[in-house]
Amino acid sequence: MKLYINGNETRLGEACGTLADLLSRPEWKERRMIVELNGAIVGKEDYGHVTLADGDRVELVHFVGGG
Numbered sequence: 865m866k867l868y869i870n871g872n873e874t875r876l877g878e879a880c881g882t883l884a885d886l887l888s889r890p891e892w893k894e895r896r897m898i899v900e901l902n903g904a905i906v907g908k909e910d911y912g913h914v915t916l917a918d919g920d921r922v923e924l925v926h927f928v929g930g931g
Contacts, residue, residue: 868921884912886922897926 867874867886880886883899883906899906900923906914916922 865916865918867916867919870923881915882912883910883914883916883922886916887911887924892924892926895926897924899924 865876865878865880867876876886880889883901886892887897887899899908899911901914901916902921
């Protein structure tokens with residue numbers, strides 16, 4: 865499956881069927897973020913129910929702390 869994550873084309877296996885699957889990948893796991901799918905913000909409670917399709921555009925905005 866081909867997704868566009870933060871504007872970059874990314875190819876993922878079929879095991880990545882939902883937003884929850886995507887966000888469980890090592891590069892995103894345990895980060896606090898806002899998720900936008902095809903221009904609509906998705907609530908955290910819906911990550912496991914929202915399925916991904918070939919060509920979807922995902923924007924992941926994560927928070928960085930500092931002092």
